[in-house]
Amino acid sequence: MAQTPESMAATLPSGATPEAATPRPGQSLLDRIGNTPLLRFDQLTAHLPHVTLLGKAEWHNPGGSVKDRAAANIVAEGRRSGRFSSEKILLDATSGNTGIAYAMLGAAEGFSVTLCMPTNVSAERKKILSAYGANILYTDPGEGSDGAIRMARELAAKHPETYFYADQYSNDANWQAHYHGTANEIWQQTEGRVTHFVAMLGTSGTFMGTTRRLKELNPTIRCVSLQPDSSFHGIEGAKHMASAIVPKIYDPELADENLEIATEDAYAMARRIARECGLLLGISAAAGIAGSLRVAGQLRSRDSHAVIVTILCDSGDKYLSERFWTEK
Numbered sequence: 001m002a003q004t005p006e007s008m009a010a011t012l013p014s015g016a017t018p019e020a021a022t023p024r025p026g027q028s029l030l031d032r033i034g035n036t037p038l039l040r041f042d043q044l045t046a047h048l049p050h051v052t053l054l055g056k057a058e059w060h061n062p063g064g065s066v067k068d069r070a071a072a073n074i075v076a077e078g079r080r081s082g083r084f085s086s087e088k089i090l091l092d093a094t095s096g097n098t099g100i101a102y103a104m105l106g107a108a109e110g111f112s113v114t115l116c117m118p119t120n121v122s123a124e125r126k127k128i129l130s131a132y133g134a135n136i137l138y139t140d141p142g143e144g145s146d147g148a149i150r151m152a153r154e155l156a157a158k159h160p161e162t163y164f165y166a167d168q169y170s171n172d173a174n175w176q177a178h179y180h181g182t183a184n185e186i187w188q189q190t191e192g193r194v195t196h197f198v199a200m201l202g203t204s205g206t207f208m209g210t211t212r213r214l215k216e217l218n219p220t221i222r223c224v225s226l227q228p229d230s231s232f233h234g235i236e237g238a239k240h241m242a243s244a245i246v247p248k249i250y251d252p253e254l255a256d257e258n259l260e261i262a263t264e265d266a267y268a269m270a271r272r273i274a275r276e277c278g279l280l281l282g283i284s285a286a287a288g289i290a291g292s293l294r295v296a297g298q299l300r301s302r303d304s305h306a307v308i309v310t311i312l313c314d315s316g317d318k319y320l321s322e323r324f325w326t327e328k
Contacts (some may be wrong), residue, residue: 004184018038018235021296023069029062029104029105029108029114030072032061032062033061033062033068033069033072034061034069034181034182034185035185036056036058036060036061036185037054037056037057037060037200038054038055038057038059038178038186038189038190038309039054039055039056039057039191039312040052040053041053041054041055041273041277041281041289043276044273044276044277044279044293045291045296046291046311048296048297048299048301049301050299050301050304050305050306051296051305051306051308052297052305052306052307052308053286053289053292053293053296053310054167054190054307054308054309054310055285055288055289055309055310055311055312056182056185056186056309056310056311056312057312058285058311058312058313058314059282059314059315059317060310061101061128062104063097063100063101063104064097064100064128064315064317064318065097065100065101065107065282065313065314066097066182066206066311066313066314066316067098067100067101067313068104069100069172069177069178069181069182069204070098070101070168070173070175070177070178070203070205071098071101071102071105071166071168071175072101072105072171072177073173073174073177074166074168074171074174074177074217074242075090075102075109076173076174077171077304078090078155078164078166078173079184079237080202083164084111084164085164086109086110086111088111088162088163088164089111089112089113089114089135089162089163089164090102090106090111090112090113090114090163090164090166091113091115091116091152091155091156091163091164091165091166092115092116092152092165092166092167092168092243093115093116093117093145093148093149093151093152093168093169094115094116094117094145094148094168095117095118095121095144095145095148095202095237096117096121096125096129096236096237096238096245096311097125097237097314097316097318098121098168098203099113099117099125099134099136100125100128100129100311102115102134102166103115103128103129103132103133103134104132106132106133106134106215107132107133112135113133113134113135114134114135114136114137114148114155114163115129115134115135115136115137116137116138116139116151116152116155117129117138117139117148117155118134118138118140118141118143118144118145118147118148119138119139119140119141120141121236122236122318122319122322123321124317124318124319124320124321125318128130128318129250137151137155139151144231144244145202145237145239145244145245146244146245149169149245150245152165152167153165160223168203168205169203169245169247169248169249170247170248170249171249172249174203174205174209174249175204175205175208175209175212175249176209177205177209178205178206178208178210178213179207179209179210179212179213180209180213182206182209182210182311183209183210183213183217184213184216185212185215186210186309187213187214187217190307190309192217192218193307194214194218194221194307194308194309195220195221195222195304195305195306195307195308196221196222196223196224196292196295196306196307196308196309197210197211197214197221197222197224197308197309197310198223198224198225198226198288198291198292198295198308198309198310198311199224199225199226199288199310199311200226200227200235200237200238200261200287200288200291200311200313201225201226201227201238201239201241201250202238202239202282202284203239203247203249203250204225204239204247204249204250204251205247206311206313207223207225207254207255208249208250208251208254210311211222211223211254211255212254212273218272222256222257222295223254223255223256224255224256224257224258224259224295225254225255225257225258225259226238226258226259226260226261226287226288226291227239227240227241227258227259227260227261228240228260228261228262228263229260229261229262229263230243231243231244233263234263234266234267234283235261235263235266235283235284235287236282236283236319237284237313238284238287255311257295259291259294259295261287261290261291263283265287266283266284266290267286267289267324267327268290269284269286269287269289269290270282270283270285270286270316270324270325271324271325271327273286273289274316274325279315279316280315280316280320281312281314281315281316282312282314282315282316282318282319283319283322284313284314285310285311285312285313285314285315288310288311288312288313289310289312291310292308292310295308296308
């Protein structure tokens with residue numbers, strides 16, 4: 001039964017007014033994290049009428065990437081546990097996007113952020129982090145994200161009273177953000193019709209959390225992880241697990257299948273999507289589409305209709321300084 005203003009006032013706490021209980025207009029920064037749209041890629045699957053390919057457009061998060069989800073949950077859990085307060089400096093290793101999310105939250109919530117990051121991340125990411133006022137400690141590009149992890153660990157060990165080491169690679173709050181958020185959104189947005197989930201591995205939090213929840217909702221959903229095909233690659237944020245420091249939150253048994261993606265294929269897909277679909281995607285997002293099309297190509301037309309969902313980690317605007325855009 002709808003409440004009248006009188007009945008609503010009767011249920012308010014003592015001293016409260018109906019005006020005080022009325023939601024304030026607009027959204028806070030945290031309100032804007034999650035509930036990102038699913039985009040269709042019908043142009044890419046026109047030759048596969050038994051397949052629908054969808055991508056979750058994570059650049060709609062306020063920090064511009066999927067990492068807003070994990071970063072916000074890591075900060076919230078740190079505060080709830082008492083391990084993190086505004087008197088401490090948030091410290092973590094990052095390839096860029098999680099760092100941007102931390103820096104954004106730090107600026108909004110009033111805490112300091114120090115990030116360890118390889119020097120070869122895109123120029124755009126460096127500029128965004130500088131704009132937010134984060135303190136950046138650069139590491140050897142040849143060591144990739146592993147070098148940044150080692151530096152962050154050393155700093156945290158030497159100065160435990162100074163830093164809250166968020167440690168996105170080991171922090172369960174990372175994958176739990178996707179278990180409670182991303183997976184349920186995919187289920188609701190596809191009305192439970194999702195048949196395949198495909199995502200790149202970095203910290204592995206997106207794949208771990210989303211897969212765990214989707215498998216609970218429907219154990220027949222096939223979940224495919226993607227990673228670079230070698231230790232020397234150009235897919236920022238992605239990890240070649242065989243040669244890298246393996247995140248503690250990563251469970252190699254969770255994926256139904258693992259596919260390797262060449263950097264050149266990710267670059268080519270980014271260009272193709274820009275020119276055929278009118279979307280600028282980040283490199284790992286393009287790799288997700290490339291992997292999804294490989295999965296789609298394995299499906300037989302006589303099978304039931306497939307709905308493949310991948311994660312579009314970020315848009316291409318952080319990579320426009322890269323040379324591959326102008327290649328043919």
